[in-house]
Structures are given as C-alpha cells and as structure tokens.
Amino acid sequence: KLGHPSELPPEPVPNYEEDEEFLRRVHHVLLEVEVLEGALQCPDSGRRFPISKGVPNMLLTEDEA
C-alpha cells in the first residue's frame, strides 16, 4: 500500500515471470518509487516500522530483542 491504489494483486499470480505487465508494476514499486515518509508493516505481527526521510528504522526495542 503506498497511499494510493497500487494496482498490484495481493499475491504474485501463478506464472508471474511471464506476465510483463505485472513485472513492470513490481519493478516500478520496488525500484522507481522511494518512500520518504511512511511505515513498513510486518505481515505477521502487524508491528509498524517508521520510515523517515527515506530510511526505515528497524531497530527493535529492548523488549522485542
């Protein structure tokens, strides 16, 4: 989620290596979009890691480590 509909399916479609449209969108999101402010969210625990000035902070707190 990038704050606007990202046009990506929730899971890679089967045979995604051949799907050029899909690959283009993934490439765009991975390599052409820079998140400056926001957060990364762990899909399992839900823990959010803040991103500030383009840099995510993934240091664990004392309790988590």
Add this chain to the structure above:
Amino acid sequence: RQPGMAEAEAAGDAALGPAPAQEGAELAAVIGATVPTGFEQTAAEEVQEKLGSASRISRDRGKIYFEVPARSLPQVHRLRSVDNLFVVVQEFKDYQFKENKEDALKDLEDLVKKLPWTDPLKVWELNNSLKKKKTKRRKHNLQSPASREKLNDGREEGGADQNNSNDQEDCAQNPVAVEPTGGQDTEKPQGVTSRNGVEEEEDNEQSDVKVEVHASSESGTKAGDSQTGEGEAKVLRFRVTCNRAGDKHSFTSNEAARDFGGAVQEHFQWKADMTNFDVEVLLNIHNNEVVVGIALTEESLHRRNITHFGPTTLRSTLAYGMLRLCDPQPTDIIVDPMCGTGAIPIEGAAEWPYCYHIAGDNSPQAVKRAANNICSLLRRNESKDSSTALGVPLDIIQWDICNLPLRTGSVDIVVTDMPFGKRIGSKKKNWDLYPACLMEMGRICTPGTGRAVLLTQDKKCFAKALSRVGHIWRRAQTVWVNVGGLHAAVYLLRRTWERAEERRSFW
C-alpha cells in the same frame, strides 16, 4: 582507429619515411598506478578486463605497471581500483647507488639529461587536455575544491580521534611536508604523498617521504586552478616528489628531491614551484628499484563517491577491491550490515548496477551520512531534461546487526568493514560482537553459494570468532591491507552448505 588517421599515416610514410607519432594515435605510455596495498592482483585484473593490458606488480608494494596506447587515458582514469596514476619516464630494476652521499646524489643529477622525457611529456600534455575538460564539467560536481574544503571542516569537528589517513592523504595535496608525529593511535604519516609508498615499515627499513622544499603553509590552491590554458607558451612550473625506502641509501629523500630537482630545472629551464606546479616529477626509490615518473592525477581518486565523511570512511578503491573479491554476479543481493557512511554499497551500486545493494547501520549519524552520500550520487546522475534521477539499486535501513530484518538464506554477498576496536567501539566489545555478527551474517547468507568479504583490524578477535562458526563459514582467502596506517586484513569467506537454524526471533 579511424580510417582517416590510417590514410594520413600512410601518406606520411610514403612521403617522408617514418611519420612522427600522431598525438594520441601511436603514442604509447607505461603507466604506474598506486593501489591499496594487498589489492595489486585485483587491480591488475581490472586493468586486464577494461584495458586489455597485462600488468606488472612491483616489489614496491601498492604499485602496478602496465602499458597502454595514450589514447586510452580516459579509460585509465576510470579504473576503480587505482588511487593515483603516473606515466613512467624510466625504470631501473637494479640501480647501483654509490656509497658516498655526494657521489650518489651527483649520479642522480646526471641522470636527468639522459632520461627519455619526450614521450612521457607528450602523455602528460594529453592528460592535461583531458583534465581541462573534466574541470569544466566539474564546476557543479560536489568534488570540486570548494566542497572539499567544507568536508575538511566537517571532519575536524570530531575531535582528536579523527586522526586518520583521510586527513593525511588530503594534506598530501598540500605541499607542506608532514613531519612524523608518532603519537598514540595515529597512523604512520604518509608524508606528502597520498600513495602507499611508506606504509610497510619493516624492521630494518628506513623510509622517509619529503618534498623538495618546505613550502609555506598556504593551502587550498591546486595546480588545476593555476592552469590558465596558455600552457604551451608560458614557462612550466614543476616540483619533485621523492619517495625513498630502504636502509642502504646514503641520502634522504629530501636531498634526492632537492638535487634531482635542481638538475631538472637546469635541463628544462622550468621554474620550481611548490604550490602551483604544472608538472610533478616523481622519483620513487625502493631499495635498488628506481622509477622516474610524471604524475597524472593530482587529487587521489579514492574519495570519488563520498561527499559526507565520517570518522572512519573507507577509501572507494579499497571498497572496490573488496567487492571484486567476492565476484558479484548480476542479480546478486549484496548487503553491508555495518555500512557507516556507505562507501562500500555506494561503490557497489555504481560499478555493479545489476546487483541489488542493501546498506544498514544502527547509528543514526551513519545512516544520515550514507543517505546524503546516496543523494549526492543521485544528483550526479540527474539528467538535464528532468529533475528525476535515474534510480540507483541501493537502499539504506537503520537496523541492528544482531537482529537483521532479512530472511534466512536470502542474501548472496555480505561485505563490510567491521568495527576496529581503536576507532569505534572497543576491543572488549568486539569479543562479543564478532561472533554474533558472524552468526547473523551466516543466517542471512545463502548456503553453498553465498560469500562474505570482511575487513577488520582486530585479526585475533576475528580468528577466534571464526573458529566458533566453522560450521557456517570457511575461510577462502586473506588479503593483508593497510587502512590508515593500521595493518588490517580482508577475509573472503564462503558460506558452507549447512542451513542456519531458523531463528526463534522476532522476525
């Protein structure tokens, strides 16, 4: 070779006998390059790969020699494993020095008029015209002298601990001879050169590096500034830099530079000038090996990617050497988990753009500096048409080396400059840190094909830590290097096939 040129040469041949060498076409040069000590072989490989020339590795460590056509000079300047370049005037493999000081020095003086200066000077001229083009382009480049002054200020605010070769090497462009200080925790002084010449201090060797005349302390003016473009008409200004190593010489480098310089002045009627020189003549003496050369670089290339320094910023040439050692393949994921100011990942992203580079550090200052360095890189890549830069396959994250947010076995290469007890952290901390690092790096690295290249000065601690993780890492190669006067080692490790246990951890 353009068809036009071939025709011209043929015409010349037909009409007058051997045509004079056309500038840039047939002129060949023997180039000497200074490289980080220990990475001579790596540099030779790069030269072979990019220039097609074989190199000779000198016994005077940290130097390689190769021959190229003079027109290849631009490619020579783009070599990434090279700190400084010079064109060789003549090499003497076994020069016999007279025992008496006066005689030995007189021999050196007499040598000047016998040396084959013509072609090397042509190469120097050709090189100058390349530099002028570069200087014009560089006006907006962050590596201009103005910003380097700023950087110097930035570095000094850190306090006494910031004694590092960066300072010495930058001072090297300032002709004031740096006196050996021998203080605690200081590196062996590099003197005036930014080359590695004097670093290996063997027990019975004396070495000293001095420049012809002690100049005033005026700094900042570089030779590039003084070139007005009418180089041909005016009298050239020069200086002589002498590096001398060996315990059997009856003279000092200072004396050799002085007398040799005197003879050069006589012979060419050039003007001696310490600060605003056009020609820097190099006199390198290593035991019985003597090399006379003319410098082709004025500022060391090794700072090229870094505009925001930290206290321990690694030379780009050393970073390049380390990366080459792990033989990155396209699509490899390369991680530097203790990246500091990002020297290694930035070099990586620049030279291996088909790999994905991830940099991380726990220190907010380091992360900030690394991010700034990446921005500088992006700005340099900016096209004139749009304000968007071409992306760089590099990301930076703030993280804990012992709890990396990366999946087990997902990384191909780990490359990093491990904390040296002396500059950051402490030796005691390293005893605990090193094994934990090696374990975590082992976890993220792909079993079997993964590898790590780690630089450390704390060799004892490292060896001990490595012995505890033998089931995950095995040592493949060790390169002995010199980092800011400290004897360090670069270890190439290969990840064994054993899978790391899944961590119970947070991730």
